[in-house]
Ligand SMILES: Nc1ncnc2c1ncn2[C@@H]1O[C@H](COP(=O)(O)OP(=O)(O)OP(=O)(O)O)[C@@H](O)[C@H]1O
């Protein structure tokens with residue numbers, strides 16, 4: 077055991093779909109409590125990288141480490157299943173399209189995984205759900221079904237569902253991209269709150285203002301490579317790479 | 333139309349209809365079991381099991397049910413399978429409809445949004461847990477209607493066992509034609525009884541479907 081390992085470490089991540097190289101040797105580290113934004117053009121591999129962190133899209137080569145443990149360890153099938161399920165309990169993920177379970181109430185969405193995976197009583201699970209939903213401002217809707225919620229509300233429930241497993245790390249894949257503009261802020265506020273609580277977060281986003289306001293570091297990806305990374309002031313205001321400059325310029329034009 | 337004759341023979345037809353109902357229920361139950369097994373096999377992580385599932389489906393869907401029945405009932409004794417006509421009918425038709433139900437179930441499972449299973453796995457649920465708690469409940473709702481279509485076809489398909497002389501509706505109609513020479517009346521009566529069975533079943537399926545949707 078080394079004492080000084082980074083909290084999250086990706087080592088030489090590579091991913092190919094057949095001949096298409098989606099990730100080409102990406103290495104990066106995230107310290108505990110850090111908030112990192114990943115930006116970049118469509119198809120640059122942002123989602124693939126994020127989904128490699130919890131092994132939803134396994135890497136072709138490379139390693140992912142979380143808090144001293146290798147997530148994508150090579151193990152025989154059955155052992156690997158147990159291992160990855162344990163790792164995933166520590167890694168919360170929030171999707172663009174929420175992926176709430178439509179056949180379950182908000183409460184059940186939040187309590188399902190803790191009830192199945194942790195030794196807690198029904199009462200404790202209820203308390204947990206109430207706490208987590210209160211945290212995202214969704215307590216009043218605890219007995220609603222997802223279909224009865226707005227997009228912003230769904231996403232806040234999805235965040236509560238992930239938080240109920242008490243993860244060490246949260247991954248967000250364009251959490252606000254599917255929302256109507258007036259609903260984006262309520263989700264951003266929840267994410268800001270998490271940031272203030274020092275949750276370690278990796279956020280794939282197209283919202284540069286949001287990234288600039290909450291993140292410690294911005295990573296610009298293009299064509300499966302990390303082209304530039306640094307604090308938001310630098311990457312957004314004084315990007316050194318031409319590709320970053322082009323991307324940000326186009327993005328600004330698009331926003332107008 | 334000879335109404336008097338119909339009134340005279342209909343009790344016998346009712347008894348035969350009961351056999352048709354019995355056949356329908358048994359083959360449906362067997363079909364559902366085969367369908368569940370077949371669908372599970374088609375999602376196995378072992379290629380050989382997936383292959384067996386696919387082979388089962390293409391074999392039973394790729395040949396006439398009548399041939400399958402004949403093979404089992406007339407050909408069976410040659411390879412040591414000795415079945416009475418009723419059992420052969422249930423097993424033959426059950427296996428046949430099971431192949432269709434395999435595909436129905438598989439289709440319903442596939443059409444559950446991929447993100448559902450992903451979200452469950454992301455929380456740390458095992459493959460089995462995420463299937464049981466997240467994917468299957470949603471797939472169940474989607475499969476009620478198409479399974480209803482399978483069952484509808486199956487009820488009509490039970491007529492085939494008349495060819496191996498199981499005394500159900502179609503066989504009974506044919507037998508009474510032999511003695512009355514009134515094919516119109518006899519087939520008309522049999523047809524009405526099929527219609528009744530199918531209508532009631534259809535209503536049952538629609539009820540289950542509505543209830544699942546409300547949940
Ligand atoms: N299952 C797959 N099979 C083949 N190619 C894939 C698959 N998934 C992703 N890709 C390809 O990988 C590349 C990167 O995709 P990815 O989703 O990671 O991009 P992204 O940066 O998240 O884009 P966006 O901003 O549009 O979400 C794309 O070219 C995509 O077409």
Ligand SMILES: [Mg+2]
Nearest residue numbers: 122123124249
């Ligand atoms: Mg993406």
